[in-house]
Amino acid sequence: MSLLVVAITASASGTALPVLTLAPAGEPGQRLVLVATVMSADGHALAGARVHAYQTDSTGAYTRERHIPAHIHIDVSAAGHAERRFQAVFADDTLLADPYWRDWVKKLAQPVVQVERTGTSWHGRVTLMVP
DSSP: OOOEEEEEEEEETTEEEEEEEOSOTTOOSOEEEEEEEEEETTSOBOTTOEEEEEOSOTTSOSOSSOOSOOEEEEEEEOTTSOOEEEEEEETTOGGGGSHHHHHHHHHTTOOEEOEEEETTEEEEEEEEEEO
C-alpha cells in the first residue's frame, strides 16, 4: 500500500502539540495521519522535541522498483539528546517478510507502524526513542 503522509502530530505526556501538515488537501494519494510520541531512552515523553518528516517521492510512491520497504523518513531532535533519524516502515509491507529487512528493522530499532482506516483516511501511531 502506498500512502501519502498528510500530517504528523506529536504528543508529550498527553499534551497535544501543533500538527505538522505535509501535504495540502488537493495533493493526490491516500491520506495518512501519523501520531508520533518522542521518548527518551529511559521512557519519558520529551516535550518540545522537533520532528521533521518527509517522503521520497512527490507522488506518494516510495520507490518505483519497490526493492526496499515503504517508509517515512522522520528526523527527531530534542534538547539534551542526540539527534536520531528513523525510517518508519509499515507493518503490512510484504518486503518485511524477507529476513534481511526484518533484521534491518530490528538492528536499527526502526519503528514499525500499524495503520488502520478511519473514514476517508488512514491513521497510525509511532513511538520514537532518542538517546
